[in-house]
Amino acid sequence: MTGGPVARFRYLTDNEKVLGSVFLFPAIAYIVLLVAIPFALAIAFSLANVTVGNTTLSFAGLENFRRILKTPEFRQSLQNTFFFTIVSQAITLVLANALALILSAEFRGKWLARLLIMLPWATPISLGTVGWLWLLDSKFSPIDWVLRYAHLLGSPDAILGIQKNLYYLGNVDLARASIVLVYVWRMLPLSAVILMAGLTAISQDLLDQADVDGAGFWRTLFQIKLPLILPIMAVASLFTLVFTVGDMAVVYVLTRGGPVYYTQILPTWAFIKGIEAGALGEGAATALFLFPVLLAVVFVVLRASQRTEVT
């Protein structure tokens, strides 16, 4: 017989079972340590009377959920979460499609353009948001400065009013618009690049055929291109959706939920309530509140994108 210990060791890496376990281990460790355990802990916290000061788990049922639902801050946060997510999602999708169409066309300097478009995605969220904080500053906002320079602001006959600044983050409507703007700025690159990949994957024959069949730009876009990238669009919006619903950096850095609590969202409110105010149980309940909804959304989107034709 051939073999022996040396040969067995030499062919160890050819054994799928051994190699598979070795490669899978880091991923499993990562998921268990950084996703599963905190998640289970959060569920446990949300169902217990637990604070930063007293971390013994005494079961409290749905008391935390009942309590948070009564507060106006929570209800406003829930409403804002939906509002910011849906509005920024819609704007992102439209802009990302336009951008993807532009970027998938042939032009000079295309690679540079693609690189620049990707930059917002490559910067850390908090860092990018700090940049926006300056742009939207109540006194030194460069946007206000440009508006004043263009005589749209700060003079008696200016369209935007006589005051020197617009106080973007101090006015409820402007603050909400600013947050949506930063979300869109942040998600647009990823969406556009995913959609661009989808557009590039459409066979040239199909587009030529549409051309010969007499379809113009809009008909080709709405009846050929968009239906064909629909599954990819679903995946792109899933990514951005999960990002918007789960992100707290943008709101926390820009407004901390203010003015008052009118721009508060669930993640920031969970953090403020659970960590800063020490009510761990209520914080966990706030953070987990949307989980069943998100799970359902993810399920529906993935099922739908799987069913769509991609021949």
Place this chain on the structure above:
Amino acid sequence: MAFVELQGLRKHFGTVKAVDGVDLSVTEGELLVILGPSGCGKTTLMRMIAGLERPSAGDVAIGGRAVTDLPPRARSIAMVFQSYALYPHMTVFNNIAFPLRAKGGMSKEELHSKVEWAASILGIQRLLDRKPRQLSGGERQRVALSRALAKEPKLLLLDEPLSNLDAKLRASARDELQRFQRNLGITTIFVTHDQVEALGMGDRIVVMSNGKVMQVGTPRAVYHESATTFVATFLGSPGMNLVEHDDYLLGFRPEQFVPKAAAEHVSQTASFQFKVTRVEYLGADQLAYGVIASSVEDAAVVAKLSSEARVEVRQGEIYEFVVQSSQLRFFDKQTGNRIEPRPMSALSR
């Protein structure tokens, strides 16, 4: 009257001359086949006729109207791609209706009857509710043809529409395609690299090589009176034998190169000592590979014999083979162009 007129058509991609000066007229109602090996520029030529490719130089006219600068949708053409390019997310009905809707100005009833009509020509009415992925290769091809016909184009362009079908289906598709083209009388340009399709279906054949037209003519003309050595060797399977002789090339088709015994009744023949090196049995035919001596050097030639031939050929033996003088073709050594027949006496040694 010429229905499609191409003048000095060129297409250069960088330094590559995909189409290098093509003049061509297509008669109304005819089925013209553009035949050539891969990369000869035949598809690029067709795409320029369709308007999908902008010529580097030259003009395209369809139906007496200059269309060189017009987009495809302004050319009253339809095209079937090699891949059929069916819209995967649409039903067969919507695929066929797509060009009609794009054209617009049609009532719902009219649209329905047009789609039904186009589907009935190819017998696919029962498939109208299906999606392309639920169709077989042959069915997809019919849907693509129906879609092309639906808007009743003046010119039908077919880019290797049969090459995705399996061999058996291809024969029946050839027959069907030719019959429906005749019935509708629609001017058709058909691009293929398959000479069987070209010879079997074309009213006329355009043989292309390296972006240039080598010969235009009826299937019989291009096969029997090939204008250049390229056409002579590209057509036929195997292609024409070419033997260097004195200062010219002597050509004869493998099926016309026969044992002397099989050509006893023919008076005027050229005779060769044929040394058989290999015999290939192909069912109905057999191919005998070997060499003959010429005045310049020994030349490799092929003879195509019926498997039922009375004369048996065996590997390693030398036989006397003949070609009817009228079937000998003569080509210029340098240009490869056909030349006048040379005197017979020079041939036999």
